[in-house]
Amino acid sequence: MPAGTSRSTRSTLLLLVAVVPYGGRSLAFDPAVSIRRLTTPRRHWFTTSTCTSRPSATTRPHETTPLFSAPADASTIPPTRNTARTESSTRAKRTKAFTEWAKSNGIQIGAVDVSSGEVAGGLGLVLTRDAKPGDVLVQVPTTMVLSVTIPGEYNRGARDLFDNKDVYRDAPWWAQLSVQLNRYDLVSSLDLENGVDMRGWLDSLPRKFDTPIHWTEGILDELQYRYLRDSVASQKRQWFGQYKRLVNGAGPSSPLQMTFADFVWGCEIARSRAFSGSCSGSAFNPLPYALTIVLVAAYVGLNLGSLEQAANGAALVVCGSILNDFVLPKLRKTQKYVICPFIDMCNHKGIGERGDVAFEFFGDAYSLSVRGGSEGEEVFISYGARSNDQLLMYYGFVEEDNPHDVYIMPQLREWNIQALEEACGRPFAAGRLAKLEKAGLLGFIDGNSSEDGEDSAANRGGGVVVSRAGGIDPSIMQALRALVATDKEWEDAGEAIGNFAAENSGGPQTERLARLAARTALEIELASKPTTIKDDRELLKRMDSQLSVSTYEEKLAVQFRIEKKLLLEECINQLLS
Numbered sequence: 001m002p003a004g005t006s007r008s009t010r011s012t013l014l015l016l017v018a019v020v021p022y023g024g025r026s027l028a029f030d031p032a033v034s035i036r037r038l039t040t041p042r043r044h045w046f047t048t049s050t051c052t053s054r055p056s057a058t059t060r061p062h063e064t065t066p067l068f069s070a071p072a073d074a075s076t077i078p079p080t081r082n083t084a085r086t087e088s089s090t091r092a093k094r095t096k097a098f099t100e101w102a103k104s105n106g107i108q109i110g111a112v113d114v115s116s117g118e119v120a121g122g123l124g125l126v127l128t129r130d131a132k133p134g135d136v137l138v139q140v141p142t143t144m145v146l147s148v149t150i151p152g153e154y155n156r157g158a159r160d161l162f163d164n165k166d167v168y169r170d171a172p173w174w175a176q177l178s179v180q181l182n183r184y185d186l187v188s189s190l191d192l193e194n195g196v197d198m199r200g201w202l203d204s205l206p207r208k209f210d211t212p213i214h215w216t217e218g219i220l221d222e223l224q225y226r227y228l229r230d231s232v233a234s235q236k237r238q239w240f241g242q243y244k245r246l247v248n249g250a251g252p253s254s255p256l257q258m259t260f261a262d263f264v265w266g267c268e269i270a271r272s273r274a275f276s277g278s279c280s281g282s283a284f285n286p287l288p289y290a291l292t293i294v295l296v297a298a299y300v301g302l303n304l305g306s307l308e309q310a311a312n313g314a315a316l317v318v319c320g321s322i323l324n325d326f327v328l329p330k331l332r333k334t335q336k337y338v339i340c341p342f343i344d345m346c347n348h349k350g351i352g353e354r355g356d357v358a359f360e361f362f363g364d365a366y367s368l369s370v371r372g373g374s375e376g377e378e379v380f381i382s383y384g385a386r387s388n389d390q391l392l393m394y395y396g397f398v399e400e401d402n403p404h405d406v407y408i409m410p411q412l413r414e415w416n417i418q419a420l421e422e423a424c425g426r427p428f429a430a431g432r433l434a435k436l437e438k439a440g441l442l443g444f445i446d447g448n449s450s451e452d453g454e455d456s457a458a459n460r461g462g463g464v465v466v467s468r469a470g471g472i473d474p475s476i477m478q479a480l481r482a483l484v485a486t487d488k489e490w491e492d493a494g495e496a497i498g499n500f501a502a503e504n505s506g507g508p509q510t511e512r513l514a515r516l517a518a519r520t521a522l523e524i525e526l527a528s529k530p531t532t533i534k535d536d537r538e539l540l541k542r543m544d545s546q547l548s549v550s551t552y553e554e555k556l557a558v559q560f561r562i563e564k565k566l567l568l569e570e571c572i573n574q575l576l577s
Contacts, residue, residue, distance in 0.1 A: 098203070102201075111129045124378050125346050126378050127370075137379065140340045140341060149337075161187070166249070177270035177337065178263055182265075225564055227389070239264060295313075346368065346380065347378065402563065408463040412464060432482055443462035472522075537562065
């Protein structure tokens with residue numbers, strides 16, 4: 001169905017991925033909910049990406065440089081100085097060529113175009129005329145997308161680059177997509193399956209990012225946030241470790257000459273532009289059903305059996321199709337990651353987005369629709385419930401007043417217990433701390449758990465989560481109630497921490513002291529910052545008035561730390577009420 005038609009006239013199968021920050025991903029299939037952008041979608045207007053062109057030829061001659069010439073350590077990645085902001089104009093000049101490439105390869109584009117967005121220096125999708133709710137703006141055939149299916153990924157163009165095929169198959173989705181991207185970019189831009197030259201899309205992609213993995217140690221210090229600094233260090237180790245595994249599996253005969261910087265580029269494209277869904281069911285194929293109808297008609301017409309027998313056979317075909325497309329992928333926990341050219345130009349808005357991305361089951365395509373809008377408005381989608389930690393690490397921007405933002409405090413075992421005791425006017429019994437230790441509420445003794453997970457920003461260190469939506473972690477409030485309870489309250493609770501889970505479970509005075517202890521900890525954390533919110537806002541004003549290429553990353557760091565301090569301040573005020 002052409003882009004621009006009403007959503008109500010089409011049959012759509014939508015996939016949902018609900019992301020749980022800092023620890024997991026809740027996946028559910030539902031035929032009436034929208035697919036969500038990953039840690040993945042594209043960068044926001046704060047991102048000022050470069051698009052320095054790679055060779056435009058379809059194939060690239062083999063070079064004599066060492067295969068996967070890697071630095072000695074991930075920490076040697078040179079910081080990406082912000083030439084991106086001046087080079088974004090180069091990307092803007094290529095938007096016309098990119099749109100023409102998209103249309104010539106079957107991507108249907110309606111009342112939308114790639115243009116400058118709400119913030120100077122950024123590109124996004126902007127309405128070229130008024131749109132009604134349900135209008136389809138873009139439709140991308142599945143033959144034009146980059147995808148990875150986990151488990152069991154098989155991409156002929158990528159796997160053929162490796163002597164050890166299992167190395168590619170077992171790599172994380174973002175590393176697999178990085179290999180695919182670099183294969184198009186460095187070896188051949190021709191897709192082996194459909195013969196499409198992907199160079200027109202590759203030239204529209206950013207070439208440099210403002211994400212913290214490229215920042216200097218000094219700029220990372222400007223975040224004033226140990227948690228994200230540690231997460232960036234973990235990300236570097238994880239990505240470099242994966243790169244080395246790919247190096248070892250490629251073998252000396254591989255035509256891919258991919259440096260670590262190339263690999264990081266591919267990973268950042270993947271993590272900032274891909275979508276994810278928990279069901280990879282294939283598009284509707286009418287041939288089996290048409291053949292079934294013919295066979296049923298022949299079976300009955302030639303008196304080979306009864307209509308009931310024919311109907312049973314047809315039912316088996318339908319059930320088999322449903323089982324193969326919907327049930328088995330779910331049982332196998334199949335996850336699909338997709339980058340859709342043109343749709344990947346959409347930017348993020350945490351609240352008030354009007355764009356929806358869906359898989360068209362009967363159209364074998366991915367579509368972008370809109371819930372209404374006026375000419376000149378930008379079409380935003382939601383990347384999901386992303387904290388500013390994730391948005392900055394993977395997309396290179398900070399969202400003001402982010403409703404999903406969190407602050408990761410140090411583990412409870414690292415809190416200043418003496419200061420909390422002084423604030424509460426009573427000592428905490430040593431036996432209570434031992435109980436909390438046994439219950440795992442003090443945090444991990446070794447916070448450096450495995451770095452092979454989905455998200456380097458995940459809270460693997462067991463820090464205390466403070467969220468804008470819910471305040472301080474309820475389990476920590478439970479621990480604090482147990483700590484400040486009197487001996488009698490402790491005995492009445494059966495010396496069981498679980499009996500302090502509910503609010504006021506230890507009595508009004510205990511609840512007041514628990515909130516006081518939590519507030520004191522947050523105040524200590526806020527007071528430990530080298531600058532105040534007022535200082536940071538004044539600094540940001542000065543940066544805005546004389547912004548230069550060399551200060552853009554510092555500006556992101558200041559924006560980020562303002563948001564974190566405001567979150568702490570909000571939670572402190574909540575505990576006062």
